[in-house]
Amino acid sequence: MKILHPILSLFLLVLIFSCKSTAKWEGQGPIQIVPTESKPIDLQEKKTFDLENRVYFSNQFEGARLHDAKRINDSLISITILPENEPINPSPWYAFKIWSASPQTFWVKFTYSDKGFHRYYPKISQDGYAYSNADSADFVLPTVAEGRPTEAFLKVSSSPDTLWVAAQDLVGTQHVTDWKAELLKLDFVEKIEIGQSTNGRTLEVLKIGTAxxxxxxxxxxxxxxxxVPGYLAMKAFVETICEDSPEARKFRSKFNLYVMPQMNPDGVSNGHWRHNVGGIDLNRDWVNFNQPETKALSAFMEKKVADSGGKFVFAADFHATWEDIFYTINEDLEGNFPGLIPKLIKRSSKRIPGYDPNIRPTETNERSVTSNSYFFFVHGAESMTFEVGDNTPRELIRKKGELTARELMRLLK
Ligand SMILES: [Zn+2]
Incomplete structure (x- = not known):
């Protein structure tokens, strides 16, 4: 299958594009395949670190990441955060909780054992659900060459009430579950089980629409x-499509939106930096389909097309990185709705005062290993990777998701 699959895909591509007289399809090179067979990962030991002075650090909750915690002195506790395996992109997720028998104030030193550097501004929560940025007076990030500090310091006031500290303002799958439950109250939303993850979690797609x-x-x-910022943009996008307005109702009568809010439930649950429990970056597995998550979604989409005779006209994969970026398909290539993505980005961005979007179309016209590429080259869906900045203000993220949905409904009507 490993040899057959790319060839099959290539054959499919030729078939798709040879049928389209408008397609500018030239210079297709070999597909650059990245190995995506499962690799071992290190499972962090789930435990509560009992430090002196009756201070406790714990990773015993969904989405946590903390490998070690040691007391250095009365006012300093050093913690270690490690990745699930290597090589890995530098997205060092951390999440842990702290409490103490009596109120205490001390500094927490983040360390990464040469496996990464401190990237995410710490978020604090009193209930493990709602997070906000730590006070800037309590956070020290040493200035180093290339902006990659290997340690960082956070001042913490602990008490018998638990305090959560995390890399972003959401931990675990509870938010996603609650959000889906809210949407499912709407009569035009239903859930479809499309498979199971390696750890047995349900892989689920929401169907939105009556088309x-x-x-x-x-x-x-x-x-x-x-x-998480990408998830928040996707959430705002979907909620706008679900609105009770004449425009949204009409849109839903013509288009069905399928949504998979959590592509990597095992990785989220285990507090991974990037990979699934197969130790693989899922966004490199959209040609090989070695992992259950990519396998399930691609099979679902291909079956949908085969059963209905319809097609996917639009697809978006929401991510987060250092800044807001749109990764798009080479504009010379035409799918099922030529010009949709550039128009969509232009129109939605125009509605944000002073915002000049960073758009990066692929330079070649070759298929790659990402979801974005799969959506376009296999389905002809006009597609983009919607990257939100790690520190983009949450209201702006919401606005961008919402405006993208509004302009999409207008363009596709
Ligand atoms: Zn990403």
């Missing part, structure tokens, strides 16, 4: 566990 599946849309997020 006949002739024209379909796809939105996914959280292939990479720490990329």
């Amino acid at each position: 006949d599946d002739q024209k379909m849309l796809m939105a996914i997020s959280m292939q990479h566990p720490p990329e």
Whole structure:
């Protein structure tokens, strides 16, 4: 299958594009395949670190990441955060909780054992659910060459009440579960089980709309566990499509939106930096389909097309990185709705005062290993990777997700 699959895909591509007189399809090179067979990962030991002076650090909750905690002196505790395996992109997720028998104030030193550097501004929560940025007076990030500090310091006031500290403002799958439950109260939303993850978690897609599946849309997020800002943009996008307005109702009667909000539930649950429990970056597995998550979603989409005779016209994969970026397909290539993505980005961005979007189309016209590429080259869906900055203000993220949905509904009507 490993040899057959790319050839089959290539054959499919030729078939798709040879049928389209408008397609500018030239210079297809070999597909650059990245190995995606499962690799071992290190499972962090789930435990509570009993430090002196009756201070406790724990990783015993969903989404936690903490490998070690040691007291250095009365006012300093050093912690170690490690990745699930290597090589790995530098997205060092951390999440842990702290409490103490009596109120105490001390500094927490973040260390990464040469496996990474401190990237995410710490978020604090009193209930493990709602997070906000730590006070800037309590956070020290040493200035170093290339902006990659290997340690960071956070001043913490602990008490018998638990305090959560995390790399982003969401931990675990509870938010996603609650959000889906809210959406499922709407009569045009239903859930579809499409498979199971390696650890036995349900892989689930939401169907939004009352249309006949002739024209379909796809939105996914959280292939990479720490990329919560991308999830928040996807959430705002989906909620706008679900609105009770004449425009949204009409849109839903013509287009069905399929959504997979959490592509990597095992990775999220285990507090991974990037990979699934197969130790693989899922966004490199959209040609090989060695991992259950990519296998399930691609099979779902291909079956949808085969059963309905319809097609996917639009797809977006929501991520987060250092800054807001749109990764798009080479504009010379035309899918099922030529010009949709550039128009969509232009129109939605125009509505944000002073915002000049960073758009990076692929330079070649070759298929690659990402979801974005799969959506376009296999389905002809006009597609983009919607990257939100790690520190983009949450209201702006919401606005961008919402405006993208509004302009999409206008462009596709
Ligand atoms: Zn990502």
